[in-house]
Amino acid sequence: MAISYPPRIALAQTPTPLQLLPRVSELYGQGCRIWVKRDDLTGAALSGNKIRKLEFVVAAAREQGCDTLITCGGEQSNHCRATALVGAQLGFHVHLLLRGKAPQDIDGNLLLDHLAGATINHYAGREFSSDDLEQVFTDWQNHYASQGHKAYCIPIGASDGVGIWGYIAAAQELQGDMQAAQISKANVVCATGSGGTQAGLTLGTVLHDVPMQVWGVNVCEDEAWFVNKIAADIADWQQRYQQVLPGPAPVAKVIDGYVGPGYGRATTEIFELIAELASLEGLVLDPVYTGKAFYGMLQEIARGRFADCEDIIFVHTGGIYGLFPQRQNFSL
Numbered sequence: 001m002a003i004s005y006p007p008r009i010a011l012a013q014t015p016t017p018l019q020l021l022p023r024v025s026e027l028y029g030q031g032c033r034i035w036v037k038r039d040d041l042t043g044a045a046l047s048g049n050k051i052r053k054l055e056f057v058v059a060a061a062r063e064q065g066c067d068t069l070i071t072c073g074g075e076q077s078n079h080c081r082a083t084a085l086v087g088a089q090l091g092f093h094v095h096l097l098l099r100g101k102a103p104q105d106i107d108g109n110l111l112l113d114h115l116a117g118a119t120i121n122h123y124a125g126r127e128f129s130s131d132d133l134e135q136v137f138t139d140w141q142n143h144y145a146s147q148g149h150k151a152y153c154i155p156i157g158a159s160d161g162v163g164i165w166g167y168i169a170a171a172q173e174l175q176g177d178m179q180a181a182q183i184s185k186a187n188v189v190c191a192t193g194s195g196g197t198q199a200g201l202t203l204g205t206v207l208h209d210v211p212m213q214v215w216g217v218n219v220c221e222d223e224a225w226f227v228n229k230i231a232a233d234i235a236d237w238q239q240r241y242q243q244v245l246p247g248p249a250p251v252a253k254v255i256d257g258y259v260g261p262g263y264g265r266a267t268t269e270i271f272e273l274i275a276e277l278a279s280l281e282g283l284v285l286d287p288v289y290t291g292k293a294f295y296g297m298l299q300e301i302a303r304g305r306f307a308d309c310e311d312i313i314f315v316h317t318g319g320i321y322g323l324f325p326q327r328q329n330f331s332l
């Protein structure tokens with residue numbers, strides 16, 4: 001299918017490498033080859049999956065004549081850090097609404113948010129349910145309007161009909177990677193936190209007819225929540241861009257059971273796996289997203305979930321700055 005993409009501002013260093021993990025494959029692959037799509041290498045400070053989504057989101061903001069970006073996330077949000085730096089790079093003012101009270105130590109992503117010059121509000125005790133967030137966004141948008149500015153509100157994780165274009169394009173990139181590596185069919189695994197990465201990959205698989213099955217390991221909420229959320233993002237995309245799909249909208253495959261103690265909190269197994277991967281392959285995972293997803297992937301390989309093909313591709317979505325504020329959890 002020939003797809004016409006909406007306006008896009010090039011920010012990510014792409015294509016990212018597709019890299020084989022020989023020692024991990026040997027140890028845990030059960031005969032499969034385990035690869036990693038290095039989306040942690042989309043940039044240095046601008047690393048991770050959010051950059052791909054922001055290419056389309058920020059282009060939409062610019063098209064609408066906005067000069068300010070408002071978004072929301074946790075204290076160590078990779079998405080907020082990426083937005084703060086992209087905004088600085090492109091000359092937008094950035095306003096971040098962060099859940100939880102202001103911490104004593106300004107570390108990791110939060111440090112970068114400050115360095116990038118973002119305006120930051122900490123919201124203690126607010127979870128930002130979608131209605132609540134809508135209202136807070138509108139209030140801030142009105143505040144900026146009253147000062148003669150036009151603000152664009154980016155949903156959590158830039159996951160909506162606009163942001164998912166980033167991973168529709170990434171699915172096309174993966175198709176090329178697979179051809180180059182002579183992979184005829186693959187299971188693709190990513191961490192799912194707000195759903196946009198998985199939504200884009202799932203949709204892109206259909207649009208570009210890529211021989212892969214996408215699986216998301218959720219790091220918060222549950223399977224039903226993400227199946228709905230991803231369906232909603234795809235519906236939003238169809239509606240905004242008047243897109244007609246060749247068949248029914250694809251349904252997301254979510255692997256539940258690896259959230260652990262909660263969003264952003266991980267068990268000892270996850271920290272041990274992060275250390276193991278760093279020493280075995282020089283690959284650095286994070287405790288919030290990729291560590292849990294990689295752990296879930298290894299468990300599911302052992303259970304035979306991916307036995308239908310010989311190649312498994314883990315999408316490394318970044319998150320390295322979220323590692324440092326959790327340094328105390330490693331036994332060193």
Ligand SMILES: *Cc1c(COP(=O)(O)O)cnc(C)c1O
Nearest residue numbers: 078193194195197289317318319
């Ligand atoms: C945001 C994020 C994810 C989850 O992606 P979503 O599109 O929000 O589901 C995964 N990994 C990292 C490192 C992230 O920052």
